[in-house]
Amino acid sequence: MTVLELRGVHRVHGTGETAVNALDGVSLTVEPGELVAVMGPSGSGKSTLLNLAGGLDSPTSGQVLVDGTSLQSLSRRQLAAWRRKRIGYVFQDLNLIASLTAAENVALPLDLDGVRKSRRQAEEALSEVDLDGYADRFPDEMSGGQQQRVAIARALIGERRLVLADEPTGALDSRTGETVLRLLRSKVDAGAAAVLVTHDARHAAWADRVIFLRDGVVVDVSQRDQPEELLSTP
């Protein structure tokens, strides 16, 4: 089932002469097991797209569907619950709550929904991102790369299958950034769906599809072929 679908989405900021078409008729689907990267210069609509996909903003026209449900059909309260259950976010920084341990950060979306045994699920999720033994550490006791792995564990806790990542490697050095992307890639290969906003082509290249936005319009899409077609490995 399609995890995320944008149908002819427009988003206009402001009115009258100062109105800006942040997104101008964008359609996009993201399936399970698919990582889609969004590239484009500043002001091209990348962040607007991500905010709309996550229900943090609503389109002026068009529809955003997550797991088949139109986010516009939900009340504010329903939307908050839907987001919490279905959508995980990974940002460049300010990802984790400083006063909570790694396990508490990861378990937070479950705790808010009153899920029991959230601690055990959080520990399992941390183990899946190779952070066994880090459950009781606070964010400031971990490296930037480890914190980002905690954020990815939290993004995919419970029933969540959609990760929206905004420059998740922005604050990391190139090697650590690659580790985070490898992890995101493996999570997607295991069945999650992800949208990655980045200005870095080397990071976007981990995606199955790269979408180029220009002035709120998708101008180009680069889709991965089969590796065998390009060159053979020794």
Next chain:
Amino acid sequence: MSVKHGLLALLERGPMYGYQLRAAFDSATGGTWPLNIGQVYTTLARLERDDLVAALPENEGQRPYEITAQGRTELTKWFASPVRRGDRPRDEVAIKLALAITTPGVDVAKVVMTQRTATMRTLQEYTRLKTQPGDLPWLLVLDAMIFQAEAELRWLDHCEASLVRYEPRPVAETTDVEVPR
């Protein structure tokens, strides 16, 4: 880099015959630079003529070659000297784009976009190959290709941004450019 130095480097490991050299070359370059067996034999013939390698007695129909002292000196010299920019092939993309800008009726933005999509796709393929296990030499060759593709993408973004501000200069009616003699 020349095939000549590549073969010398491989022969430094020990004597090999043509097919073995081709296989070793393939594995060293991750198959990114396919050689045909004809190229291997013509290069060996030239290396032998210049006393950089020597043919050994035939063994089961195959003639192995070994590196000579002179060949070893040549190889050491090669490793010690940098590859000069001028020794590399010209960048066809840059030349094509320069010509696109000066050729009437060409949609330059479209040329940039077509190239960017293709280079991005290549970068995606290379990146996917990184998820497969491989030895360090191959991974470093792969990284080199990844960084080159990334550089080209950054340059293409730069071209696109520059094109937005570009106003072509009026074409001169007569040619007053001095032709170098």
